[in-house]
Amino acid sequence: MARRQSGQGMAARFPERRPSGDFRPLAQQRHIHILSRLASVGTVQVGVLARDLGVSEMTIRRDLVDLEKGGRLTRIHGGAVDTGKNRRTVIDRNEPVFEARLQRHYEAKQRIAAAAASLSAGCKTIALDVGTTTLLLARQMQIEGQAKIFTNSVRIAAELATRAAEVYLPGGRMRRDEMSIGGRTAVEQFQDLWFDIAFVGVSGMTSGGIFDYSFEDVDMKRVYLRRSSMKVVLCDASKFERMSLVHISPLGGFDILITDAAPPTQIARALAEANVRVDIAADTD
Amino acid sequence: MARRQSGQGMAARFPERRPSGDFRPLAQQRHIHILSRLASVGTVQVGVLARDLGVSEMTIRRDLVDLEKGGRLTRIHGGAVDTGKNRRTVIDRNEPVFEARLQRHYEAKQRIAAAAASLSAGCKTIALDVGTTTLLLARQMQIEGQAKIFTNSVRIAAELATRAAEVYLPGGRMRRDEMSIGGRTAVEQFQDLWFDIAFVGVSGMTSGGIFDYSFEDVDMKRVYLRRSSMKVVLCDASKFERMSLVHISPLGGFDILITDAAPPTQIARALAEANVRVDIAADTD
DNA sequence: CAAGATGTTTGATTTTGTGCGAAATCTTGT
DNA sequence: ACAAGATTTCGCACAAAATCAAACATCTTG
Numbered sequence: 001m002a003r004r005q006s007g008q009g010m011a012a013r014f015p016e017r018r019p020s021g022d023f024r025p026l027a028q029q030r031h032i033h034i035l036s037r038l039a040s041v042g043t044v045q046v047g048v049l050a051r052d053l054g055v056s057e058m059t060i061r062r063d064l065v066d067l068e069k070g071g072r073l074t075r076i077h078g079g080a081v082d083t084g085k086n087r088r089t090v091i092d093r094n095e096p097v098f099e100a101r102l103q104r105h106y107e108a109k110q111r112i113a114a115a116a117a118s119l120s121a122g123c124k125t126i127a128l129d130v131g132t133t134t135l136l137l138a139r140q141m142q143i144e145g146q147a148k149i150f151t152n153s154v155r156i157a158a159e160l161a162t163r164a165a166e167v168y169l170p171g172g173r174m175r176r177d178e179m180s181i182g183g184r185t186a187v188e189q190f191q192d193l194w195f196d197i198a199f200v201g202v203s204g205m206t207s208g209g210i211f212d213y214s215f216e217d218v219d220m221k222r223v224y225l226r227r228s229s230m231k232v233v234l235c236d237a238s239k240f241e242r243m244s245l246v247h248i249s250p251l252g253g254f255d256i257l258i259t260d261a262a263p264p265t266q267i268a269r270a271l272a273e274a275n276v277r278v279d280i281a282a283d284t285d
Numbered sequence: 286m287a288r289r290q291s292g293q294g295m296a297a298r299f300p301e302r303r304p305s306g307d308f309r310p311l312a313q314q315r316h317i318h319i320l321s322r323l324a325s326v327g328t329v330q331v332g333v334l335a336r337d338l339g340v341s342e343m344t345i346r347r348d349l350v351d352l353e354k355g356g357r358l359t360r361i362h363g364g365a366v367d368t369g370k371n372r373r374t375v376i377d378r379n380e381p382v383f384e385a386r387l388q389r390h391y392e393a394k395q396r397i398a399a400a401a402a403s404l405s406a407g408c409k410t411i412a413l414d415v416g417t418t419t420l421l422l423a424r425q426m427q428i429e430g431q432a433k434i435f436t437n438s439v440r441i442a443a444e445l446a447t448r449a450a451e452v453y454l455p456g457g458r459m460r461r462d463e464m465s466i467g468g469r470t471a472v473e474q475f476q477d478l479w480f481d482i483a484f485v486g487v488s489g490m491t492s493g494g495i496f497d498y499s500f501e502d503v504d505m506k507r508v509y510l511r512r513s514s515m516k517v518v519l520c521d522a523s524k525f526e527r528m529s530l531v532h533i534s535p536l537g538g539f540d541i542l543i544t545d546a547a548p549p550t551q552i553a554r555a556l557a558e559a560n561v562r563v564d565i566a567a568d569t570d
Numbered sequence: 571c572a573a574g575a576t577g578t579t580t581g582a583t584t585t586t587g588t589g590c591g592a593a594a595t596c597t598t599g600t
Numbered sequence: 601a602c603a604a605g606a607t608t609t610c611g612c613a614c615a616a617a618a619t620c621a622a623a624c625a626t627c628t629t630g
Contacts, residue, residue, distance in 0.1 A: 062575090115576090164590085171453075332609095575627085581620105588614085591612090594609070594610080
């Protein structure tokens, strides 16, 4: 059973005394360590944590139970995974790499994308923001003969090129990670157009409005929201009550929110007040 | 007993492992690995995955069953293929016509691209035309810190995004087959710039000049040739003595021709007369 | 010593590995 | 092209290993 000799536990790790303070990490310190690791890697393993923190696996398990009770993580066999609710009131500074983001909450995003795709039917001019959910939307969208699609995401443009879409891009500098085109000239090229419908992704939503991490992409998001008849925001439930670097607009700045679960009451109330229609993409499987 | 003396394969994949004891990857981590591999390559093999992840083939099979249940992949004998729902986000599979064009005279184009890449060293602003040879050039190019690359090819932009390049695109309508951006506005955005060096592909060359079959892309080619200190034409030997739809410029319109074999005498004489330097990329292998 | 937290034992549960016959795929011979 | 045999892969059933959690022991601190 005991695969590592269980005998000495922390003794080996934190020898005798240390002049200042505790050598055994307090519960709170362990919790912080676990959460920060979750935030950066997405998963943690009981064994790794036990060794890193110099405590027994049982203690780690108890920690994980506590944290799960608070909804900060989801326990799985062998460890735990991130719920996305970790950085609750904290502000997100750096966005994870695209691939990892795409995998996170994949099913929810797929459902949201499907709901959004049906909304786009019949529209002649469609604006697509940068992001993982909008990329999934692009994949699911029915391309109709004469529809023109405007996007500042090179990734989405490349995706749509393999299908029969007529795609327009703005010019400017391409951001490396997100493959989005931003900057003043890009905004200028799109701001005189008028779209039938615009789909905008966000990285956070509170009753105070919608947020995004990327400084560079926000101006274009605002253009999409300003210059379209129907303004749709795509936001999976993990982003509720989260703020990011930049405030894009208040909740009144768009018409429809598509999400995968009912928002918390405070946001729900604010949305109702702002006259935003909320579409919840149901889990049908 | 040591639970896994067998798998050191995963050592390469999971560097976070500590020297003293290793931990089996969580099911979820394996799933992510499988999906990301599927997204980048399109197929996975049970044996390879088992080795990479340091688990048995049976475990991989069980993972594949789980993932198939969720519709994320399709299982086949020996492994699994991607369902198309999670295709790679950068362009990996070029559509057949383009891919076929890329394969034609592939070695010659590679050599030309290599020669061109060495020419670009040290340049701060580089213009890259649309085309298969220029795509190969993009792949081979040494990216230097502050170099800015301008291209109207979305394909090349996507390629360069995976490397540390600073890329600028013009805005406008994207042609579906070539993924190039053309049109009046696109030309306008680039025609006031000045490039250190420009690489232009052609589809034909005679003593009368250079040609291309794409009506839409020619204007941009002319901009590249007009607005750069060093004008380089990439043209493999199969294109000598061939004309195409549109005449781009006479032979005097550029400075250097990079090709893979000596041009026929008539063209050679015209090139000499036009004071064009001819670089022949030798077959060194 | 009491209280609270942590470690250990132990047995149940879950996951993973292995053996082996069945099925699928590849090879070879006709 | 087809069939028989060799090879690989599959997947079930069971064994082994790892993980989990409850109960209990131990340690720390005041």
